[in-house]
Amino acid sequence: MGKGKNGGTFSLPEQLKDLRLEPVDGEDKIKLGSKAACVEDLPAREVLQEATAALCDRLTDLQEAFHADGSRALLLVLQGRDASGKDGVIKSVSGAFNPSGVRISSFGPPTPLELRHDFLWRVHEQVPPRGVIGVFNRSHYEDVLVARVRKLVPESVWRGRYALINAFEELLAESGVVVRKCMLHVSREEQGERLRERLHDPHKAWKFRLGDLDDRALWDDYTEAYKDALRQCSTKAAPWYIVPSDDNKVRNFLVARMLVETMESLDSKYPPMDPKVREAAVGFH
Ligand code: AMP
Ligand code: MG
Helix, strand or coil: CCECHHHCECCCCHHHCCCCCCCCCCCCCCCCCCHHHCCCCCCCHHHHHHHHHHHHHHHHHHHHHHHHHCCCEEEEEEEECCCCCHHHHHHHCHHHCCHHHEEEEECCCCCHHHHCCCCCHHHHCCCCCCCCEEEEECCHHHHHCHHHHCCCCCHHHHHHHHHHHHHHHHHHHHCCEEEEEEEEECCHHHHHHHHHHHHHCCCCHHHCCCCHHHHHHCHHHHHHHHHHHHHHHCCCCCCEEEEECCCHHHHHHHHHHHHHHHHHHHCCCCCCCCHHHHHHCCCCC
16 A cells, blocks of 8 residues: 655555455445444554554645645545544544645534525535545535434425435536545444543533434434435445444544545646746756
8 A cells, every 4th residue: 555654655564454444335234233333353552553644644645646636626524423533533534634735614503594595505615626625524414314313304305315415426526526425433332431421521521512412312213314325325426434433543544544545546646847937947956
């Protein structure tokens, strides 16, 4: 796997070779139980941490070329229940990118103005332009998740949205936006732990929202809604990945690796110098 920082090569340690995300195949049975939130034979912390650091260095290099190339945009959609680690991924993985080329967008409950528009209006506006990496902290998928589970719109409305989302994402792909979607999957037990920690830690209590416990009580309804979104909207243009997220280090490693593989496949090129600039620079030494 690719060149490391300053052109040096690196490869993943043998024990991590098979630890990677596969896109969701709509034909498969989608598993969102407790087991799917963990990986078997958890590698040693230090090994994971070191490998993730190397992947993040690689992301830094890849983004430079990606930005200079400027022919495509990259959109990483992060979805997951409360305390699933969306902020953690943004900090640890997106932190590898030069901030001037990244745009992080968080989606909360729609404003009155947003509600007067179609559900994709506020989302489309946040899609990164070419040369930029966009990260969505929640997304248009809330409109088939919370909107469905909490009955914010009638069933006939949310049912029609899967096809609208697929068409929207296809439009993005056609326009040079590479879309990758991660569902950070935590088990009910682990979410319970994390929410309790939030209650008791003054540095985390602010993240606890009125409604988080209601959403937790609706666990099974959300599971069904997630399964439908994953099944119906994992496309070639915009694949979904289920990220086992009970362990933060595994989660960060998996997302970083998927991004490295995605960005390597883009084969971004530094554009050649403008001949006029080169000509003007003759004799400039
Ligand atoms: P958080 O990301 O935990 O800060 O919370 C954001 C909240 O906004 C979550 O409870 C989401 O379910 C909610 N939210 C995001 N998008 C929508 C939407 N389209 N409709 C209703 N609620 C939403
Ligand atoms: Mg929350």
